[in-house]
Amino acid sequence: MSEFDTKLVHGKAQNDNNTGAVNVPIYNSSTYIFPKVDAKVRWDYARSGNPTRNSLEDQVAELEEGYQGFAFSSGLAAIHSVFSIFSPGDHIIIGDTVYGGTFRLINQIFKKWHLDFTAVNTQDVTAVKNALKENTKAIYFETFSNPLLRVTSVKKISKIAKENKLLTIVDNTFLTPYLQKPLKLGADIVIHSATKYLGGHSDVIAGVVVAKNKELAEQIYFNQNGIGAVLSPESSNLIRRGIQTLAVRMDRHLSNTEKIVEFLQSRQEIKRIYFPGLQETKDYEIASKEVEGFGGLVSFELQDGLDAIKFVESLTLIQLAVSLGAVESLIELPYKMTHAELSRKEQEEIGITPQLVRLAVGIESPNDLIADIQQGLDLLHYQS
Ligand SMILES: Cc1ncc(COP(=O)(O)O)c(C=O)c1O
Known part of the structure; x- marks a missing residue:
């Protein structure tokens, strides 16, 4: 098994490349041939799956040590697909200093659909416990807050979450798996604005989600395909290239x-x-x-x-x-x-x-x- 830095450079081995190219090709095909009407093909339509994007998704899953990865057209699209696993009436505890766009998504979109949120200082474990309700389903936060860089313990929050059968969702944009792997510390879902360190060159907007287990992965895959905000093959390639030098x-x-x-x-x-x-x-x-x-x-x-x-x-x-x-x-x-x-x-x-x-x-x-x-x-x- 290679070390983390090597995994950044090489990603997952590709089996569908007949050219000898050292990089995953950019597959600009929106649709794929079915050899027979009822053939079970790996790729059928590029919103549901694309080899360039899937290769990036496999790589981020491996880097975050999760079950499956998903790439989105922006960090906010990634967050949108994750919050969409919840139902009207569910309550989510959210860090009080999360990214402003996340607050806008919550306050102006998800609240209309009757998702309930309480913003708390997630560094304060007692405040988190006090915010728990009967219908609480998850705790969502950024390990380093913005802009004051207040630090939340993933271990402590995920312990509270486990005790109360909640999901722990961590936006790992500021740290990247190079500096922290929230899933290893107890989180269930990791999100990135890949626009930032993963891409690394201010030339692409992208988002990533990694789910810890199959059950969560199935829900997020459903939302990724169902909502449709997938990352393009060109942008997937830019994130792949950024990750190589992370x-x-x-x-x-x-x-x-x-x-x-x-x-x-x-x-x-x-x-x-x-x-x-x-x-x-x-x-x-x-x-x-x-x-x-x-x-x-x-x-x-x-x-x-x-x-x-x-x-x-x-x-x-x-x-x-x-x-x-x-x-x-x-x-x-x-x-x-x-x-x-x-x-x-x-x-x-x-x-x-x-x-x-x-x-x-x-x-x-x-x-x-x-x-x-x-x-x-x-x-x-x-x-x-
Ligand atoms: C911590 C964090 N999460 C999510 C986002 C949203 O990502 P994007 O701009 O790629 O949609 C940002 C953007 O600045 C961010 O800083």
Whole structure:
């Protein structure tokens, strides 16, 4: 059995490739020949199955150590198909800082269909227990929250879930199976916005789900085919190609982030740093037991009175954009960008202030990244 890094590069062996190509071909065929009317063919129609997509799905299932994988046209399409396994009247406990688009899906679509949700701080085990109802069916969260990188214990939550016969569903976008395998820690379903680290190059929108067992896999497959938001063969190929370099990219994301955090700690302009690798925090305590690295994101607050907008706009190498997980570094102001849909009161409640900056660290030279941040911080002391 090969090791994880080798599995990233090689995926699953292909048996249908007659050309000797080292990569899985992009099968751009929407339909497939039946040799006879009642023949049992492996592929019949590309929404139901496509060799390029299926190869990616097999690979992610193996990487997450699950039973079966599914690839979708976006991370949100993946989440939509997972929530669609529930029925009207079911209740789901959800992390109170999950991705904003997930909240929109819940509040504006699934609530209309009478799915009931309670948002809680999933780091707080008592709060999770208190949110349980008779009709609770699942607990859904992101291990590292966005943008404050608060860490939830997959082990503790899945223990509560098991005791109450619930499903544990983890959005593993920020960590990837390189840094955490939630299914091994007790989760039942893993979801990714593959747009981020799995793709890794800001050139494709994609989602992935991995189910732990056959029963869940059958339900998710039904929804994938029935709802129809499948990943195209071209995009499946881009995710496959991204995954090949996941380990080397993640190593560089991790080391760059550690260096930037160290630099930020040395600067008086920084009031507070949010990074799960900072020791003596609750986040570190949980993360150090359940993850293999502290990720490629760091958020920080500038001191009161310093102009955060001026800071992010003055950077020359690090680009002002939402999203994360790609080779290039991206910076953003959550209160104006990723979390702008929340009212100021809601933002304050979850710790998002106008001084808060989120940096998604890329794989450029750490010296260049630090030099860019340094010139941006220095500029804050000059009146424009
Ligand atoms: C943690 C997380 N989950 C899901 C999504 C949604 O993924 P997509 O944008 O691929 O639909 C995002 C997007 O930013 C995300 O950050």
